Amino acid sequence: MTVVEGWRPVPARSDAARSEVARDADAALTVLYSEHYRSLVRLAALLLDDLGLCEEIVQDAYIRVHAAWGRLQDREKALAYLRQTVVNLARSTLRRRLVALKHAPKPMPHAASAEEGAYALVERAAVVQALRELPRRQREAVVLRYYADLSEADTAAVMRCSVGSVKAYTSRGLAALGSKLEGLR
Amino acid sequence: MTGLEADELRRRLAEAVEPLQASPDAYARIRARVLRRRRMRVPAAAFGGLALAGVITIAYVVSEPRDSTTLVEPATPPLAQTAGATAARVPTSSAAHGGGVGGPVRGTITAQPSSLSTSPVTETSPLPSPSATAGRPSVSPSNVNSPPLPQPVSRPAKKGDVDGDGTDDTTQLSGNTLVVTLSRFGPATLALSEVVSPLTISIVDIDADGYGELIVQTGGNAADTRTFGVIKMIAARQLRQLSGPPLPLPAGLAGAHGDGFTCDGPTPGTVVVAAGNATGGAAGDRTYSVTYTTWRLTGESFQTVGAPTSATVDLNTTASPFTAGCGIS
Numbered sequence: 001m002t003v004v005e006g007w008r009p010v011p012a013r014s015d016a017a018r019s020e021v022a023r024d025a026d027a028a029l030t031v032l033y034s035e036h037y038r039s040l041v042r043l044a045a046l047l048l049d050d051l052g053l054c055e056e057i058v059q060d061a062y063i064r065v066h067a068a069w070g071r072l073q074d075r076e077k078a079l080a081y082l083r084q085t086v087v088n089l090a091r092s093t094l095r096r097r098l099v100a101l102k103h104a105p106k107p108m109p110h111a112a113s114a115e116e117g118a119y120a121l122v123e124r125a126a127v128v129q130a131l132r133e134l135p136r137r138q139r140e141a142v143v144l145r146y147y148a149d150l151s152e153a154d155t156a157a158v159m160r161c162s163v164g165s166v167k168a169y170t171s172r173g174l175a176a177l178g179s180k181l182e183g184l185r
Numbered sequence: 186m187t188g189l190e191a192d193e194l195r196r197r198l199a200e201a202v203e204p205l206q207a208s209p210d211a212y213a214r215i216r217a218r219v220l221r222r223r224r225m226r227v228p229a230a231a232f233g234g235l236a237l238a239g240v241i242t243i244a245y246v247v248s249e250p251r252d253s254t255t256l257v258e259p260a261t262p263p264l265a266q267t268a269g270a271t272a273a274r275v276p277t278s279s280a281a282h283g284g285g286v287g288g289p290v291r292g293t294i295t296a297q298p299s300s301l302s303t304s305p306v307t308e309t310s311p312l313p314s315p316s317a318t319a320g321r322p323s324v325s326p327s328n329v330n331s332p333p334l335p336q337p338v339s340r341p342a343k344k345g346d347v348d349g350d351g352t353d354d355t356t357q358l359s360g361n362t363l364v365v366t367l368s369r370f371g372p373a374t375l376a377l378s379e380v381v382s383p384l385t386i387s388i389v390d391i392d393a394d395g396y397g398e399l400i401v402q403t404g405g406n407a408a409d410t411r412t413f414g415v416i417k418m419i420a421a422r423q424l425r426q427l428s429g430p431p432l433p434l435p436a437g438l439a440g441a442h443g444d445g446f447t448c449d450g451p452t453p454g455t456v457v458v459a460a461g462n463a464t465g466g467a468a469g470d471r472t473y474s475v476t477y478t479t480w481r482l483t484g485e486s487f488q489t490v491g492a493p494t495s496a497t498v499d500l501n502t503t504a505s506p507f508t509a510g511c512g513i514s
Contacts (some may be wrong), residue, residue: 022223029219033212042202055208064213067222125201127194146191147198178189 025069028078029062036079037062040086046131046143047090049097057093061085083148084158087140094136130180137161138173145170226254276401324353334421335369337395344512347418349395356399358497363401363416365424373422377414379403382426387512391415392482393454400511410437410444411509419483429486431458431478436509441465443473447510455490456480459506461498471500473507 044054062084131139144155156166337349345353353370363375385402398417403410412433417423435444441463450457461475477494480487498506
């Protein structure tokens with residue numbers, strides 16, 4: 001898998017060219033949704049504490065890719081860009097949640113929706129509980145390496161750190177996960 | 186790896202999130218947000234454009250240089266002709282003034298009557314009676330409707346500057362009408378009863394009040410004695426030709442008599458008028474007995490300064506005092 005390296009400057013476009021790009025973006029959005037939406041939601045579920053935000057984050061990522069479609073250097077890398085955006089948004093959400101948790105009032109009880117039934121199943125999975133207890137960087141490394149099946153180099157690119165750091169995070173994460181899962185049995 | 190193998194972890198992670206499915210309306214929500222974003226783009230761009238235009242307009246209004254004619258400067262009391270003011274005067278050098286024939290020039294000699302492209306704004310009657318006010322141009326019944334003069338940028342005014350803004354003003358002659366294009370106020374005109382064409386003119390601040398006076402040849406010719414009048418700006422776009430002794434200023438040698446004047450006398454801010462007669466020696470003897478009288482311009486009239494002095498000048502060995510100075514060549 002390859003990772004998007006960057007974006008080219010926006011060239012001046014005529015109205016016709018803009019319409020063409022917009023049509024391309026719409027078509028790409030449909031294809032990317034049908035092929036990757038579910039897997040990206042699952043990736044977000046493993047990265048986030050709050051499963052209710054998974055779909056929102058993934059939808060945000062799709063909208064950003066659609067808006068930036070004209071600037072995408074290599075459209076074959078759209079999935080990589082989507083995945084990186086999901087990871088970045090998950091990080092931002094976790095940061096915001098940390099701040100919000102300090103000041104949050106006691107939540108009101110609410111009725112469960114259909115999706116929440118599935119979420120409950122995920123919540124009950126031992127590996128998810130163990131994953132939640134890992135530090136954020138270790139969790140990202142483990143999920144990207146062993147759920148998204150990214151190489152160490154691609155994981156490093158998504159996490160914006162060195163390959164050596166990915167190896168260290170992965171190793172520590174696996175060790176911690178193994179002992180936690182052992183403890184849950 | 187101890188305890189947890191990679192394949193085992195992959196399997197457990199996949200199983201854990203297997204129950205998660207996409208919401209049925211997820212695609213519709215994404216499309217709706219894309220459309221909303223697209224609709225907002227045009228108003229946002231328009232708003233941004235309007236804001237930018239507003240900022241540019243404000244910046245232009247703030248930084249726009251104002252037309253000099255719209256300057257509103259605080260009125261100041263009339264300047265008193267003080268020794269300090271005159272002491273600040275830098276003596277003019279006639280050598281620094283060039284002459285020329287052709288179109289309008291700034292400051293010194295201008296020639297060629299020409300048709301006017303600008304309509305006269307103000308025309309004053311020639312030779313009004315001088316007033317006794319001193320320093321800054323006064324307000325008289327003839328100029329009572331003129332805007333007050335702003336402060337000059339320097340005292341004395343630089344050569345060629347009539348209106349005291351530090352910028353040269355141009356002069357032209359149209360028939361017997363002198364047209365002065367003032368950089369601060371626009372054109373001003375003055376009908377002269379006598380003037381020599383092509384125009385010979387110099388702009389020098391004789392009284393060091395910050396506004397230049399115009400010295401114009403009004404009679405004679407270069408081979409004989411020339412006479413010069415002095416014109417003063419008495420209000421914005423209002424010029425007045427001065428009268429009274431020692432005007433008109435004569436310059437030149439005519440037989441056994443010679444006259445001249447200079448602004449480069451020992452006392453700054455004055456005009457030294459020289460008048461001499463040949464001592465009556467043998468043919469070829471160019472010795473003259475010369476009387477020097479110093480005049481100071483106060484208000485619209487000249488007054489003598491001190492007593493006249495006399496000297497004997499041999500034109501064979503000494504520069505002739507019988508020339509026109511004050512920038513006239």
